[in-house]
Amino acid sequence: xxxxxxxxxxxxxxxxxxxxxxxxxxxxxxxxxxxxxxxxxxxxxxxxxxxxxxxxxxxxxxxxxxxxxxxxxxxxxxxxxxxxxxxxxxxxxxxxxxxxxxxxxxxxxxxxxxxxxxxxxxxxxxxxxxxxxxxxxxxxxxxxxxxxxxxxxxxxxxxxxxxxxxxxxxxxxxxxxxxxxxxxxxxxxxxxxxxxxxxxxxxxxxxxxxxxxxxxxxxxxxxxxxxxxxxxxxxxxxxxxxxxxxxxxxxxxxxxxxxxxxxxxxxxxxxxxxxxxxxxxxxxxxxxxxxxxxxxxxxxxxxxxxxxxxxxxxxxxxxxxxxxxxxxxxxxxxxxxxxxxxxxxxxxxxxxxxxxxxxxxxxxxxxxxxxxxxxxxxxxxxxxxxxxxxxxxxxxxxxxxxxxxxxxxxxxxxxxxxxxxxxxxxxxxxxxxxxxxxxxx
Ligand code: AMO
Numbered sequence: 191x192x193x194x195x196x197x198x199x200x201x202x203x204x205x206x207x208x209x210x211x212x213x214x215x216x217x218x219x220x221x222x223x224x225x226x227x228x229x230x231x232x233x234x235x236x237x238x239x240x241x242x243x244x245x246x247x248x249x250x251x252x253x254x255x256x257x258x259x260x261x262x263x264x265x266x267x268x269x270x271x272x273x274x275x276x277x278x279x280x281x282x283x284x285x286x287x288x289x290x291x292x293x294x295x296x297x298x299x300x301x302x303x304x305x306x307x308x309x310x311x312x313x314x315x316x317x318x319x320x321x322x323x324x325x326x327x328x329x330x331x332x333x334x335x336x337x338x339x340x341x342x343x344x345x346x347x348x349x350x351x352x353x354x355x356x357x358x359x360x361x362x363x364x365x366x367x368x369x370x371x372x373x374x375x376x377x378x379x380x381x382x383x384x385x386x387x388x389x390x391x392x393x394x395x396x397x398x399x400x401x402x403x404x405x406x407x408x409x410x411x412x413x414x415x416x417x418x419x420x421x422x423x424x425x426x427x428x429x430x431x432x433x434x435x436x437x438x439x440x441x442x443x444x445x446x447x448x449x450x451x452x453x454x455x456x457x458x459x460x461x462x463x464x465x466x467x468x469x470x471x472x473x474x475x476x477x478x479x480x481x482x483x484x485x486x487x488x489x490x491x492x493x494x495x496x497x498x499x500x501x502x503x504x505x506x507x508x509x510x511x512x513x514x515x516x517x518x519x520x521x522x523x524x525x526x527x528x529x530x531x532x533x534x535x536x537x538x539x540x541x542x543x544x545x546x547x548x549x550x551x552x553x554x555x556x557x558x559x560x561x562x563x564x565x566x567x568x569x570x571x572x573x574x575x576x577x578x579x580x581x582x583x584x585x586x587x588x589x590x591x592x593x594x595x596x597x598x599x600x601x602x603x604x605x606x607x608x609x610x611x612x613x614x615x616x617x618x619x620x621x622x623x624x625x626x627x628x629x630x631x
Contacts, residue, residue: 193262194297201273201296207239207246211286214278221246221290222298224329225270226310235263238285239274240329247284248274248292255292262295271299317617324622324631335463336619339456340607344408346455347429350448356404356431361394363387363410367581370530374413376424387412390600392532393585395432396561399596400588403434408603418625420615421553421605425624429606431558432598438544438560441597442520445548445556446478449518456610469612478548479519483528486511486521500525505552512552522546531571534560544597550609558599565589 204220223241233252238245276292307315309329320327327333365388368375376387390411398405411428453473495507526535526543533543545559562568572579607619617623
């Protein structure tokens with residue numbers, strides 16, 4: 191073991207790994223990072239140090255480097271966390287064309303045990319093994335690429351909403367009643383009362399749209415999904431939007447512009463990450479295709495998959511339909527019975543409602559619609575759905591003080607990232623996923 195000192199003292203970073211280029215020739219710098227590889231060759235030790243921006247080569251000459259440095263690295267383990275002070279030297283073969291010749295090394299942490307898998311190894315470990323040690327898995331270039339893309343998607347989305355004059359809101363995640371139907375609720379004890387984890391910010395965003403008119407929230411939603419699939423989580427991130435004085439047609443237009451903008455921005459800002467993942471993203475042509483629920487059922491008639499009119503579309507039916515629509519498309523005009531109580535039935539035909547799902551192939555990314563803005567109609571729908579109207583008093587009374595017509599949607603961020611990174615398992619695109627079998631790390 192080499193000597194370890196956790197105190198930074200006067201040590202501070204002066205540049206990142208990727209700043210070490212021939213432009214800094216002979217400059218004295220300080221870098222920090224993790225030792226990813228170590229190679230010995232004829233009296234020279236090459237270390238590759240990884241930091242948040244990338245990698246840099248550190249070269250130690252047994253004869254020329256300071257004795258202290260040569261001594262310090264003798265027993266340096268892989269994955270040690272170190273600081274290096276040294277000078278930059280052009281080296282065409284090194285990453286970014288330059289290396290560091292150290293004058294001082296500070297070992298901040300040495301691993302105590304060997305890693306159970308090599309994050310840079312050729313063999314892809316199972317997702318469960320990687321998730322058990324997620325932080326180490328995040329050293330893999332593929333994992334880093336996914337979360338850098340996710341970060342840019344969030345940044346671009348927020349900017350998009352702000353440019354459209356939306357206000358970002360934060361609503362409670364401990365709530366007193368269901369919004370999306372009773373089955374998938376996580377109950378909890380709130381002091382001496384029963385409470386639940388929020389399935390969606392639906393009622394709050396509707397109420398707030400009556401004042402701020404255009405609101406959005408990016409936050410967790412909790413669903414007690416009883417099954418383990420590649421696209422369901424117990425805790426997911428939802429991008430919720432609500433807007434006053436518009437209908438579902440208007441928010442669909444907003445949504446498709448946002449999706450197109452995200453794809454264009456990723457192509458500009460995440461070239462390296464997309465190439466690591468081997469993904470080519472074509473910006474969708476607008477307007478996106480729209481199919482009605484009835485057209486979907488008609489198309490299914492030619493297949494073995496049967497759906498009764500009024501039922502939700504099963505996984506098998508969506509797989510069939512996606513053969514015709516491999517990319518983004520809307521399914522519109524759903525039966526009123528298949529959607530949540532707050533979705534507005536069409537005035538001319540109450541059996542259908544003003545709702546949509548945005549699909550990408552067989553995966554539902556978004557659902558939304560025009561909302562009921564009249565108290566009596568809403569109370570009636572709550573009762574029809576078998577929910578307890580008393581539980582919604584706090585919501586219904588707001589409608590008595592004036593409620594503009596409004597519409598909105600909820601977009602599953604994790605599912606969108608799956609689509610943009612071409613990843614099959616939703617757990618890959620979430621740092622610490624939660625599902626019926628996983629509550630740690
Ligand atoms: P919905 O229940 O369809 O609608 O959810 C909206 C979107 O959230 C994502 N999603 C999930 N992602 C991962 N795991 C889950 N268990 C999960 N559940 C949902 C999906 C889905 O399309 N309040 C309405 C939205 C609205 O009308 O504004 C709602 O919650 O991508």
